[in-house]
Amino acid sequence: MSTWSDGDAWRASIAVGGTPGEAAADPDADTDGMDDSWEVLYFGSTSETDGDDWDADGSSNCTEFRAGTDPTDPESALRIIVLVPTELSVEVNWSGIEGKTHTLQTSQSLTDGSWSDVATGLEATPPTNSHTHQVLNPAAFYRVVVE
Ligand SMILES: [Ca+2]
Ligand SMILES: [Ca+2]
Ligand SMILES: [Ca+2]
Numbered sequence: 001m002s003t004w005s006d007g008d009a010w011r012a013s014i015a016v017g018g019t020p021g022e023a024a025a026d027p028d029a030d031t032d033g034m035d036d037s038w039e040v041l042y043f044g045s046t047s048e049t050d051g052d053d054w055d056a057d058g059s060s061n062c063t064e065f066r067a068g069t070d071p072t073d074p075e076s077a078l079r080i081i082v083l084v085p086t087e088l089s090v091e092v093n094w095s096g097i098e099g100k101t102h103t104l105q106t107s108q109s110l111t112d113g114s115w116s117d118v119a120t121g122l123e124a125t126p127p128t129n130s131h132t133h134q135v136l137n138p139a140a141f142y143r144v145v146v147e
Contacts (some may be wrong), residue, residue, distance in 0.1 A: 034065040042071050066146050068097040080142060081128065091132045094144045096124035101147040104131050106140045115143065 027035045032050040039046045048054060048071075050062035057074035059067070070076035077095065084091040092104060102122045105115040118133045133142075 033062045038065055068100050068146075069095075078144060078146065080144060083142065088136065089132050089134050090140070090142070091130060092118075092142050092144075093128055093130045096126045096129040098124060098126050100124045102129065103145045103147055104133070105143050105145060106133065106135075107143075108137075108140055110141055118142075120147070 027037065029036055030046050032039075032046075034050055036046050039048060043054065048061055050065075051060050053060050054071050055074040057077045059069065059071075059077040059079075061071045064071040064077065067078035069078055078097065080092060080094045082093045084093070094102075096102075102124065103120045104118040104122060106118050107113075107115045119131050122129060122131060129144075
């Protein structure tokens, strides 16, 4: 029978940070929806707010956090790059960020909020994602959502 002091019973384990008996540090202590370590990485502090758009690329800091884009680079944002309509389809191309999964949605109107899924679970294929939507009426709006 082995005891806690018996070295033969010890096994390697995954290193876990923190102090025994204490909860792990809150990754978002300022509760703005962005991990504090991510804020410090890009902004040097947690003083930036979620709704601000530091690099003025039209994508808020919080949206860039969720999309995996660089909030300090205006060239880095989740965007539909080009739509290629044909007679019975629309090829939608957008920026792909490593490790993210997207849903492509479409709507006939920008005012009634009725978005429907075209495709879900689309793994990002940097630098560009592409999906062809078979449609009878290529006059439609498209958007990409991070899952
Ligand atoms: Ca935060
Ligand atoms: Ca931005
Ligand atoms: Ca950006």
